[in-house]
Amino acid sequence: MLFHKSVRATSALFGFLFLLVTAAQAQTAKLPNVTILATGGTIAGTGATSTTTVGYTAATVGVQALIQAVPEMTKVANVTGEQVFQIASENMGNEHWLQLAKRVNVLLGQPNVDGIVITHGTDTLEETAYFLNLVVKSRKPVVLVGSMRPSTALSADGPINLYNAVNLAGSPAAVGKGVLVAMNDQIHAARDVTKANTTTADTFRAAELGMIGYIQGGKPYFYREVTRKHTVETEFDISRLDALPQVDVAYAYANVGAVAVNALVAAGAKGLVHAGVGNGSLPARTKPALVAAREKGVVIVRSSRVGQGIVARNGEANDDQLDFVVADTLSPQKARILLMLALTKTSNTKEIQRMFYTY
Ligand code: DGL
DSSP: OHHHHHHHHHHHHHHHHHHHHHHHHHHHHHSOEEEEEEEESGGGOBOSSTTOOSSOBOSOSOHHHHHHTOGGGGGTOEEEEEEEEEEOGGGOOHHHHHHHHHHHHHHHTSTTOOEEEEEOOSSSHHHHHHHHHHHOOOSSOEEEEOOSSOTTSTTOSHHHHHHHHHHHHTOGGGTTSOSEEEETTEEEETTTOEEOOSSOTTOEEOTTTOOOEEEETTEEEEOOOOOSOOGGGOOOOOTTOSOOOOEEEEEOOTTOOSHHHHHHHHTTOSEEEEEEBTTTBOOTTTHHHHHHHHHTTOEEEEEESSOSSOBOTTSSSOHHHHTOEEOBTOOHHHHHHHHHHHHTTOOOHHHHHHHHHHO
């Protein structure tokens, strides 16, 4: 009698455990699969004390520790992590971008990956985001995220930023939106976002063109659509590239001359972005060096250091006559990225100008 009771109790227990496991598997099966690609930055940084918010060390915490610090993520996505590299983002190079972009495209080609989060230093986050916006060949979400306070700080912003980014990357609403930046409960499009403050948590802005949505309670809310082409709509393919053309930026200011332009051309620049004053104006002592560079075959793009607004073609310079390109509203650092990719396709300035009005 006792034996039969224990058998019944045991089988009931096994039955209950089976149901529990099946329910858990069903729950996991419903969650999106999000891969976190870690590259370093402050989000992976550590400081000497909990009040150290400047003078900390960036790029010290590994991807698994970042994931373990936010267990809430396991309730919203099946998260896996890869440490692609571990650097402070001021040291980001073209070779890092090619490595990262190729890994992103391989992962997004896998049916069991629904979205990707890239943890990144904030200093060049906007540049990596725009580069990926032009070379990722998938409509699946790619979300860049960082933090302005190290992981050891009081009110560190990394964990909540990462939780939001994973929610966004796993959200069907983010599909087809291009590469996104999720910081400080806000969603930005890669093309127009920029780091606008050296240290505050609300640093990422798109001052005049605006952010495209919010993340509230882990849920994304979109209010705008981007109008420029991105990801699957672009003509750029980096899959067979192991280097990018050398393109540099020359900054304009009162009293500037031609030294920087001449030095960059002598060092082998194939393209040069001029960060002009105002509407992309060319200082008289710089212009001859730019003209000479163009005559040597260097493609010149007129951008502006101002930060907002359109650099008008044939406005402050006769671009038709000089055979220069204008950057439209792209910042100098983003104009450099588009010019690099354009030069992998053509050196025809009319074609390149079309690209600046397309992406
Ligand atoms: N060294 C800077 C970087 O990696 C720290 C800034 C940050 O990540 O917020 O971009």
